[in-house]
Amino acid sequence: MRGAALILALAMLVASPTLAQDSLPPAPYAYQQLDDPEQEAQATALMHTLRCLKCQSQSIADSDAPMAGDMRHQVRTRIAAGESPEQIRAWMVERYGDYVSYEPKLGANTWPLFALPLLMLALVAFVLRGRLGRAKGEGETGSKPQ
Structure with missing residues (x-):
């Protein structure tokens, strides 16, 4: 009985950060477009070439996963700051690995x-x-x- 309670307590400790992440509000640019239409077009085009790491079969532009929202926010924030789509792609690949890109480089x-x-x-x-x-x-x- 005591062992089962210990396992349950450990499971709750491990699961609580995951559950807390889903309850956080989305990042500001997760669902809000940029004011500049040209920058938004660049961001959208790039988001369609980046894979959602949680869904794995959807781009971050199409996914509703919180992680995809955070990635969309990063893309839009970096585009607004003046980074090129290729610089952002390189940063995403460096951070998440080659799997994040639908267009892998040789x-x-x-x-x-x-x-x-x-x-x-x-x-x-x-x-x-x-x-x-x-x-x-x-x-x-x-x-x-x-």
Whole structure:
């Protein structure tokens, strides 16, 4: 009984920061657009190329997760401060890793993303060539009907 109470207390301690984060009000620019339409267009275009780390299948522009709101706030604040979208992307990648970007750059960690599809196509072509060549050869050497 005492062990169960201890586990419950530990679980509450671990879960409380997570629950508290969802109860915080959203960052000011999470849902508020910038006053300058050109800056807002830059921010929106960039937000569509950054992945929500909580949802993982949505961009931060499309996600309603609190973390995506914080990321939108960061993008808009930095655009308003005069940073370029590429500088902001580099900062996001540095902070959250390559996974945050829907447009990964070719580098030491990402080259397999670019090389594996080409290797798979070469393998498929090799297998098809072998099978089609064998089928063609069997058709030519087969017995003639009498």
